[in-house]
Amino acid sequence: MSSPDTAFPQPHRPQTMAEKILSRRGRQTVYAGDLAVVEVDQVMVVDSIAQSFIQRMQQDLNAVPKYPERVSIVVDHVAPASTVSVAQAQKEAREYAAATGVRLFDVGRGICHQVLMEEGLARPGWIVLGSDSHSTTYGAVAAFGTGMGATDIALAAASGKTWLRVPESVKVTFTGELRPGVSAKDAALEMIRQLGADGATYMSIEMHAGDRFTRGERMTLANLCVEAGAKTGLVVPGGEILDLYDVPAWVYPDEGATYVREVVLDLSSLAPRMSAPSEVDNVHDVADLRGLRVDQVFIGTCTNGRIEDLHAAAEVLRGQRVAAHTRLLVIPASSQVMESALQDGTLLTLMQAGAVLGTPGCGPCMGRHQGVLAPGEVCVSTSNRNFIGRMGDKDARIYLASPAVAAATAIRGEIALPEDVRPVSA
């Protein structure tokens, strides 16, 4: 794999993180508004576009992946297959991977973003393209992650490169510390509320958090950036990231870089937040929505299906029972998460409380299988989208929240705060 540290002319004025990464990987100094053709370090293909991807590669481009080791196919959106046509599409993906030498992560390995992160296929300073809009998640480790459609993904696999308009950047600075019972998800939802669902369209959200937040929490923050329209969401490396990764010095933003907007978010002032139907930026305090009857609670997805999310839910659910009229669905984000949760007893706690487990993967998040909603049903989900019809019927309503709030809601059978079901430990 080529090194992002290839020499190139030094910039003549301070750069944002996005400008720095695109300059390195394009081997020229670029600023917001410039067009850059850049080397791509990893291309991720999900099962739901695998057929389109293969068709574009073979029929439209007559090409094979230029660097097979830089391409990964992940079977996660409908895993295991729900219909014969889905099974056929996944079979073709397996055969394509075997024939071309690209990586394949098959049914049950987990959600694409979680799996790539676990496998070290996203690293500081890299450019990672995914055929899933939440590919902004890789910004958690200072990789320029961005979502694209099947055509762009095929072009990147065939050429090893892509074209990008260098984005303007919004600077978000987190200050203070989260109170108990409040999580990175709440911080992310508040950030979306402040920016608005199109507040960062075409832009990079550059998040300055110091040493706050684990890798998993940073993934939650970066994941939701696309819900403000962002092209990418980059968290400035700090804390756990410095222990886990070799972070090159050049990746940090320069003092005096140009931002189109700056937002300061005081974490200590934050209460648990919730997105009400049917847009992600329709954010409220959970306290204001408390008491609404809920039919299903879903804990999982690329936003909040990690081990720390299951721990947060288990802490609330330990020794409690899910309300009789409510279903609690828990789907670990990956096989590794599931194994950890099995070994440390988390799964037992969740199951004793009445949770139903699903195969690691995306679950019902995009309305294709495993827990879709009936007309009129209400779901509290730890996922990232509450669009009409997203998770089943168009008359179902989806509320987005943190794992702790989701767990409390499952116990009460109505929207609730963790403190409603047990004292919050200081």
Next chain:
Amino acid sequence: MPRIWKFGDSVNTDDILPGKFAPFMAGEDLFQTFAFHYIRPEFAAEVQEGDVLIGGRNWGLGSSREYAPQALKKLRIGGIIAPSFARIHYRNLLNLGIPAFEADLTGVLHDGDEVSLDVESGRLTRGEEVFQLTPPPEFLREALREGSILAFYRKYQRFPGEQEADP
């Protein structure tokens, strides 16, 4: 004569094509019949070749699913005009060769208006009225002239706007 189909703000990719009707779920030949299934159920049956979609702010927010614009392509729409587009969707539209113009015409054009759209010049006409639209950036038009970005890459083995291919 092509007609206008007008939509509101924040039409998302689930509105354009609900996930459960994706090609690999609904079938490659059928998925376009579910375009706007929930918000405009008559659309797929009644839309005619060349019809123009007028959208509000942030058209196409949401998923990277390219089969959303692909469904519109299969229904042979003439183009989409909206004050702002979500970026992944905008890219998908142009990659597939669906003209997308950033302009706010929600206040002046109405459902069923008969119009003609000349993509190359960016001129939209309704009767005697002419609306001048800003065409996509040059490097994208460079690709569109070859039919699609795939056709461009296949011919030149480089991206539009890229000075020269890597040695």
